[in-house]
Amino acid sequence: MSRALLSLGSNLGDREQHLRQAVRALSPFVQRVSGVYETPPWGDADQPAYLNAVLIVEDPEASPYEWLERAHRAEADAERVRDPERRFGPRTLDVDVIAVWDADGRPVLSDDPELTLPHPRAHLRAFVLRPWHDLEPAAELPGHPPITDLLAVPGLADDLAAMTPRPDLALEFKA
8 A cells, every 4th residue: 555645735726626626636545635724835935825735645556656647637637837937936736745655654765856755845844744734743754853843943833823724625525
């Protein structure tokens, strides 16, 4: 079995619909869905606010690259356009593979530039860690302290304070 943590974000078009569409596309594998948070843009301030959430997904057959392929397919379905001039620029949908664990619960590590695991910047992103914490408070990003400790780091704590929970935007799925 392969278990993965996927991060969802959208700040263009119908943000809520883009997140819902991604959850539907991944629904055969979704085990848990976090709440939605509205967050300031990260890495490129000149853009609209994001809606962010995380998914915990499982598939006995999936490799890490299959999770990446599914993420890219969901982005394509949302008509995401990648702007090479704005790496952290606006997008209809962003689906990142944050971490993957094998059938024995061991983290999958990869330094492949196409799929680095765990995600190389996840430990810096409150918009990934906070929704994950809501689902699994004792979770640890492979190679890092527990996410509760990461969320207390001064820079992350500032980002956390800027996040707004959006309980009015529940992302439903059928298990």
